[in-house]
Amino acid sequence: MEFEKQLDRIKNGQVNLVYLVQGKEPYLQELARKVFLETIVAPEDQDLNVGRFNMEEVSIQTAIQDAESVPFFGERRLVLVDNPSFFTGEKEKKSMDHQLERLQAYLENPMESSVMVFFAPYDKLDQRKKIVKLLKKVAVLLDASELTERDVKQYIRDSLRNHQYSIQEEALETLLVKTQYSLTNSMKELDKLMI
DSSP: OHHHHHHHHHHTTOOOSEEEEESSOHHHHHHHHHHHHHHTSOGGGHHHHEEEEETTTSOHHHHHHHHTSOOSSSSOEEEEEEOOGGGSSSOOSSOOOOOHHHHHHHHHSOOTTEEEEEEEOOSOOOTTSHHHHHHHHHSEEEEOOOOOHHHHHHHHHHHHHHTTOOOOHHHHHHHHHHTTTOHHHHHHHHHHHHO
16 A cells, blocks of 8 residues: 555655645544654654644644744654645635745745645645645655545455454454444454454
């Protein structure tokens, strides 16, 4: 799975400056967030070097300003940008003055000491927008789209194998039916089963 390969690259220190985590699968979104937090900035430096910005509450300029700041007592800054609805054709719930030209300038010349990650829980972005075209060119995409039933089944098998567990096919089918083939729900229940 390409998503897992990208996470492995990050864990191995092959880090880009801009990422886009796009898709509606909450489990994959949170897994990516966890990997970024555990890998990019040391736990003792996270208070000073991790910025979290919800675009429904603050403007993109605030996140860019944080990304342009020099890291405090560490090598890198991590800037997490949630709900960037300005990449979609959707109407924003709350009117925010997002200056996308500032974002464009940043994407064209990102800070070498910052990693900016956009968490876009949307199926599609508006491909006609200039900012989306630039983002697609610059950012590494982590596809967090909802998985097919077959892919959910394989993901669970792989996860069990990685934890050195096995499951009978009948039990796996029961788990998937009870969780409606949702990866997020299946993984929550699987954690309980492994305990």
